[in-house]
Amino acid sequence: MHSATQRLAPADEANLVLDHAGQVNVFLVASLLEPGGFLAPDGTPDMARLRAVLRERIGELPALRKRAAQVGRRYHWVESQPDLEHHVRLVEPVDGLAGLQDRCAELMGQPLAGDRPMWEILVVPGATVGGLGIVLRIHHAVADGVTAAVIVQRLFDPGEAGEGAGNEPPAFAPAEAPRRHPRIDVRRTLRRLGTGLRRIRKTLWGHGVGRTALLGERSAHHGVAFLRTDIGTLESALRPKGATVNDGLLAASAAGFRAALVAAGEPVPAWLPVSEPVALRRRGTAGNQVGVMLVRLPLGEPDPDERLRLIAGQTFAEKPQAREQGTLEFMRGPVGARIMDHLARRQHLVGGFITNVPGPGGTFRLAGAPVVALWPVAVLAGNVRLGAAAVSYAGNLCCGIHFDAPNVPGDMFAQAMGEELSRLGG
Numbered sequence: 001m002h003s004a005t006q007r008l009a010p011a012d013e014a015n016l017v018l019d020h021a022g023q024v025n026v027f028l029v030a031s032l033l034e035p036g037g038f039l040a041p042d043g044t045p046d047m048a049r050l051r052a053v054l055r056e057r058i059g060e061l062p063a064l065r066k067r068a069a070q071v072g073r074r075y076h077w078v079e080s081q082p083d084l085e086h087h088v089r090l091v092e093p094v095d096g097l098a099g100l101q102d103r104c105a106e107l108m109g110q111p112l113a114g115d116r117p118m119w120e121i122l123v124v125p126g127a128t129v130g131g132l133g134i135v136l137r138i139h140h141a142v143a144d145g146v147t148a149a150v151i152v153q154r155l156f157d158p159g160e161a162g163e164g165a166g167n168e169p170p171a172f173a174p175a176e177a178p179r180r181h182p183r184i185d186v187r188r189t190l191r192r193l194g195t196g197l198r199r200i201r202k203t204l205w206g207h208g209v210g211r212t213a214l215l216g217e218r219s220a221h222h223g224v225a226f227l228r229t230d231i232g233t234l235e236s237a238l239r240p241k242g243a244t245v246n247d248g249l250l251a252a253s254a255a256g257f258r259a260a261l262v263a264a265g266e267p268v269p270a271w272l273p274v275s276e277p278v279a280l281r282r283r284g285t286a287g288n289q290v291g292v293m294l295v296r297l298p299l300g301e302p303d304p305d306e307r308l309r310l311i312a313g314q315t316f317a318e319k320p321q322a323r324e325q326g327t328l329e330f331m332r333g334p335v336g337a338r339i340m341d342h343l344a345r346r347q348h349l350v351g352g353f354i355t356n357v358p359g360p361g362g363t364f365r366l367a368g369a370p371v372v373a374l375w376p377v378a379v380l381a382g383n384v385r386l387g388a389a390a391v392s393y394a395g396n397l398c399c400g401i402h403f404d405a406p407n408v409p410g411d412m413f414a415q416a417m418g419e420e421l422s423r424l425g426g
Contacts, residue, residue: 121134387401
């Protein structure tokens, strides 16, 4: 019998609320490995060697050695040594990268076991010629995108050093040292209160999106598509235009949404609001420390450069405000999360999710095997049927598109997004 060791931070407990039938609240990272270390030249994995390496790393990662247990009306983290025969396991082979995408799509509909530490690493043969795929899944109660990136960095071996990634601030926001005698800034407090009230009102009654295939009850059939584009070329092309890589990601997403709506036979709106998380400075023990900004994608603007300019102007103003405001009001605890989860099933405030997580400056190895490609896949929540997640890795911006396959032409979104990223980087 384990004893409770620490109560979940309210924001982490809120993420437990968002995991239920039809909505698996798990962050996924898929990667491709070449032979080396635990992976033999013929692509055969030495699972005992892999588990031995990971056992040592997990010993230094408390987040992977605890499970969530209900104590009264709240949840506590309980020490629970993971069984690596279960948590790190070999699964059925797939047929190339397309097969890995399909496997990831299936996994986005499969919950993690609640009576164990909430993560797993799956070894997937056949994902690439001469190598294999690795899929890491971590529950959002354990980690947001930034925290998950830190966990990945500490689980994997350092590979080759590289230039800093171009998608946004330094990879992992440092903890902010508390001031001994904090002063109360009345104006700042009132400003934050006003912004918070406006955000609550938007969450409750916002209606920026009309009837569309992008919103509605989701099926059980998920789809996933992967993209990669050279991040250095993209950043060099965007910087003279006063735009960031993240702005380019949003502009390419706008092209994707436009193509998906046309393929679905729907009119294209002038603007489509989407939600994008914003990393906050690390404070306290919570694994989830993110703000949220709304960005209105100008789908009706025919000039691609003007679309980019309109997006860059919004993010320049909205991102600092989102960081100052902090965690979305309804995600600051489980009660608010229950309210938001109920409202989100009928919301028309946003038409999609976009996530961008800064990655490492160099590359990784896993138990000696080089990691040559990596893609994130983010959660679909509420009634949203399509989202895109991005991370920088090995000189590329790597994007994972997650969609409700029967209702949204996600492949058309991915094709148009990839073409627009190439054009922006040209």
